[in-house]
Amino acid sequence: MAQIRIQNVRKDFGAFNAVKSSTFTVEDGEFFMLLGPSGCGKTTTLRMMAGLELPTSGEIYIGGEEVGMKRASERDIAFVFQMFALYPHMNVRKNISYPLVSQGMRKAEVAMRVAEVAKILRIENILDKPVGGLSGGDRQRVALGRAIVRNPKAFFMDEPLGALDAEFREHMAEELRALHDRMGATTVYVTHDQLEAMQMGDKIVVMNHGVVEQFGKPQQIYDWPATKFVAKFIGSPPMNFLEFEGSVTAGSNFVSLSGHRVKVPESRDERLGKLALGVRPEHIRFNDDSIYRGRVVAVEYLGTTQIVTIDTPHGEIKARTPSNQSARVDDLIGLDFDSRNLTIFDSATGNALV
Numbered sequence: 001m002a003q004i005r006i007q008n009v010r011k012d013f014g015a016f017n018a019v020k021s022s023t024f025t026v027e028d029g030e031f032f033m034l035l036g037p038s039g040c041g042k043t044t045t046l047r048m049m050a051g052l053e054l055p056t057s058g059e060i061y062i063g064g065e066e067v068g069m070k071r072a073s074e075r076d077i078a079f080v081f082q083m084f085a086l087y088p089h090m091n092v093r094k095n096i097s098y099p100l101v102s103q104g105m106r107k108a109e110v111a112m113r114v115a116e117v118a119k120i121l122r123i124e125n126i127l128d129k130p131v132g133g134l135s136g137g138d139r140q141r142v143a144l145g146r147a148i149v150r151n152p153k154a155f156f157m158d159e160p161l162g163a164l165d166a167e168f169r170e171h172m173a174e175e176l177r178a179l180h181d182r183m184g185a186t187t188v189y190v191t192h193d194q195l196e197a198m199q200m201g202d203k204i205v206v207m208n209h210g211v212v213e214q215f216g217k218p219q220q221i222y223d224w225p226a227t228k229f230v231a232k233f234i235g236s237p238p239m240n241f242l243e244f245e246g247s248v249t250a251g252s253n254f255v256s257l258s259g260h261r262v263k264v265p266e267s268r269d270e271r272l273g274k275l276a277l278g279v280r281p282e283h284i285r286f287n288d289d290s291i292y293r294g295r296v297v298a299v300e301y302l303g304t305t306q307i308v309t310i311d312t313p314h315g316e317i318k319a320r321t322p323s324n325q326s327a328r329v330d331d332l333i334g335l336d337f338d339s340r341n342l343t344i345f346d347s348a349t350g351n352a353l354v
């Protein structure tokens with residue numbers, strides 16, 4: 001069992017605080033994504049989980065055991081780097097066997113384990129080839145083979161697909177996810193790519209400036225972002241924010257945008273002042289009867305859908321609508337918002353009101 005728990009973990013580099021007090025749990029067998037922009041502290045968090053960096057304070061548990069001060073080699077984990085350092089003078093079989101041979105495992109057992117791994121990764125046919133001439137995908141599989149052959153408690157991966165081109169990246173992402181589903185090993189994966197995180201992850205931690213902004217399933221994070229940062233970082237185009245001065249009453253279902261009543265999910269919180277109504281592009285509807293109107297500024301055709309940029313009394317917003325819905329530059333159109341999918345944020349703190 002390899003549940004991984006991070007409790008109030010902090011990391012300072014000299015005077016610089018790279019990771020603020022972070023707490024979250026990776027359940028046994030989960031494919032878990034650490035997501036955020038460059039410099040947010042996701043690699044540092046991963047390195048602390050893997051034992052390549054010591055936390056300044058806080059605790060890290062793997063399988064219930066406190067390992068914060070243990071080195072990577074004592075944690076029974078495997079780390080998959082972006083740059084796969086295969087041994088160029090060895091063939092595929094030797095590269096994969098290496099971690100077992102260096103542990104002193106018996107030859108017959110090594111051969112059995114390598115055969116198993118080759119089968120899982122579907123690389124039986126290249127076991128005797130030198131790694132030098134392999135394609136990018138095969139090199140990636142060999143590197144994975146070397147990581148999984150030890151049967152570690154958990155895998156840690158830092159942007160493993162970062163160096164690949166888009167098409168191949170998508171293919172390898174699917175393959176990695178399928179491999180995880182076959183093996184069921186706890187995997188922690190760093191990425192700055194929100195789509196990759198949404199597609200691959202069972203759960204996601206979103207980080208910004210060393211802070212865990214939100215932690216949950218992809219759909220929870222997409223539908224109910226806890227902060228404006230998360231709402232902007234996830235989704236393409238990102239969530240629109242219609243900033244307004246107003247009030248929200250506990251138990252009420254309406255807010256007023258320049259006199260236009262917008263139905264929203266019921267609030268449990270009271271708030272008065274600068275607020276923002278968060279609307280995803282796909283939750284905006286064109287409705288000739290609506291008194292809330294805007295002028296079309298641009299239309300971007302995407303096949304079955306289109307992105308329509310609209311100038312409203314609350315600034316420019318982007319709507320994703322079916323592309324057979326007529327929208328031309330300069331059209332004046334009435335707008336409705338899908339009431340189930342709106343989020344209200346306190347503009348001062350950026351936090352969602354729940």
Ligand code: ATP
Pocket residue numbers: 013016018036037038039040041042043044045192
């Ligand atoms: P990226 O995707 O660019 O790697 P990241 O989210 O993984 O970003 P980290 O690598 O964790 O970010 O770095 C977080 C912050 O800590 C950055 O500002 C970085 O410059 C700083 N940092 C990381 N390692 C060190 C170090 N060894 N010494 C000093 N500062 C460091």
